Amino acid sequence: MTEHAIIPEVANPPVVFTQDEIGWTPWLQPLAEDDLTERHLKGLVEAARAKSPYFRLLVRDPEVLEARTKTDKDIFYNTRSGLPRAERELAATAASRYNGCIFCASVHSRFASHHSKRGKDVQTLLDDGVEADLGERWNAIVAASVALTATPPAFGEDHIAKLAAAGLDELEIADVIHGAAFFNWANRLMLSLGEPTPAS
């Protein structure tokens, strides 16, 4: 049987970068919740993710999803040392803004705002783009994330020098690198397997 892509009818789709809680709908059929086996549940890592059509689509390759999810969680949530969570989310937001992933940018700009209490600056990044002036430290993080996101990557020694001048040590710079690099994984999946839907 030939399988078909889903072409959803999305009324009032999000067409600007926003911190609102927008949704996402897939272009390929996710697995049904009732069809998930032990192997799939292991791939989802958290049982609650079975509610998400995005993860029920990705769980068609459970081993990759499991490793990807655990990579994601450690890069963003392991904050006992290194870069504060807010600035990891800033790197994710900058990569998403530059690649043009409205959905990814909405989620991670909310996290960046929540953890930094600098919602206005985050919104300026969404509204004005990656050239916005957010102060030395954030400018250095955004510029490094954007340079790493370019294809081919344009990340250079000057980016490292500016991060160091803004007070980041090597572990923190490595955290910026991982945060931006990870969103070059996430943006590609979100943008190519479905589309954003309006906030409910």
Next chain:
Amino acid sequence: MTLTSPDIIDLLAGITAGSALDRIRAQRPETREQAQKSYLSLFQPEDFGDVSEVERHAIASFVAGLHRQADIYEFYTNPIEEGGANRWLIEVLKAEIGAGRATGPYGNYPIGPLNAENAPGPTYRVSEASRQAIGRKLSAALEHAHLLVFHLRDANPQALQALLDAGWTTNGIVTLSQLVSFVAFQIRVIAGLSLLSTASKRAAA
């Protein structure tokens, strides 16, 4: 199997045991382990499912070539080269990487104010000669990989339909999407950490 595989990011970023960057990575053991497991689950899975081993290496080589990362390109073409019978495939990949080169990200936004930021760029198609050589399934994968590498915001359901029409299954497309996106991540971690490693050695000298 996993016991004999070196850590690929360390290998390709030139991070040696005991170096400053080795110590930095050691502070993120879960990231290090799971990035490696991501690699292994894509390139050494227990079951290759709907995407063959050669297809996986060919697509990863193409992605690395489009990123102009010679070492990573070689890393992914080596297994193809070792299976001597497929050496012709490397020639096709080289030609297609040359034809597909661009600078990204570019592409269009949905109708609205962001259209002011639309950036034009090429839509890549595999040459007819290459298509004859590698077949429509792998050709469709390279075309999709180019979209994902350079102009991801142009993606649409029709691009997925083109893969289905060329013989891809839904499960296969999920693996293909993960593979291209993972290599895009891996390339950036390697590029970033190898530069940080160089800067670190210079500072210590």
